């Protein structure tokens with residue numbers, strides 16, 4: 227639902243009086259279908275930020291050690307809920323917050339693990355990290371061929387498979403790793419398991435978008451704010467900008483354009499997943515900087531900025547609030563959130579892990595949209 231309020235005076239000085247239209251959009255409360263909250267002390271920062279923006283969030287299992295079974299996932303969820311109880315956010319947001327858990331697929335995951343996850347009613351999906359593809363993926367799958375019984379069980383119990391879609395072969399160029407994965411591993415997987423629900427996470431290329439478009443309604447994709455707003459020039463021109471470094475890495479501007487096209491097309495195969503992935507500032511601004519952009523605190527203003535940049539703010543609600551829930555077979559949220567195109571300045575950093583700091587995406591910059599308090 228989009229409505230414009232009457233023009234308001236932006237500057238009341240009599241010489242420079244200018245009028246500006248303030249637009250408000252009230253949305254069904256959105257969900258984030260891919261987020262890293264981390265664990266321990268991290269939760270006091272990440273949970274408050276996530277809950278201020280989202281209702282349901284799918285929590286990635288790449289902790290150290292990873293979340294491999296239902297028992298560990300439930301214990302992780304209670305740590306998140308404890309952090310929520312202490313979060314300094316309004317009560318409506320607190321009540322609406324609903325973390326959904328995932329299991330980390332390893333070479334030793336069994337069909338029995340999948341059955342147990344499904345019967346618990348508490349596990350939303352299973353996450354596939356090709357071993358070595360990204361942060362904390364060392365325990366990921368080394369041989370997909372050996373996981374057939376697990377994928378069959380997932381089909382049977384209708385547990386979706388969430389995929390970090392990059393090959394890890396040393397000889398494949400980092401900018402080609404997603405395309406190569408789509409052309410080989412992913413194409414084979416959907417052929418072999420046609421009833422498996424799959425989300426290709428954080429897509430970054432036109433190739434991945436085309437693949438998802440060519441498949442049945444069982445195959446969908448999430449898109450991050452950074453891949454809609456930026457391309458590899460933002461990462462590399464004029465000096466390396468470590469806060470734009472995430473995996474899969476930002477690609478050419480042509481790919482960014484395709485992602486914007488599909489995200490704003492109204493096609494329900496594409497929905498919101500921030501991939502907000504906190505690393506302390508000193509771990510990013512480092513000779514070997516970690517991969518991951520932190521966006522949980524400003525996610526909705528970022529997406530609104532991206533959608534508005536192509537005149538498609540009216541398509542934000544489907545992408546952010548409807549399509550993910552529909553894919554997972556869940557009801558829409560019954561509360562709302564209002565965004566307004568009044569500027570906000572992104573904080574330079576947040577306190578993190580007692581003595582450290584956390585630098586968000588676009589730190590210190592001004593975004594044209596903010597959440598109405």
Ligand SMILES: NC(=O)N[C@@H](CC(=O)O)C(=O)O
Pocket residue numbers: 262288360361362390471472473474501503504517518519
């Ligand atoms: N996206 C990233 O660059 N990093 C994520 C892992 C992931 O989602 O690949 C992280 O956990 O830091």
Ligand SMILES: [Zn+2]
Pocket residue numbers: 360390427428473474
């Ligand atoms: Zn990933």
Ligand SMILES: [Zn+2]
Pocket residue numbers: 260261262286501502503
């Ligand atoms: Zn991620």
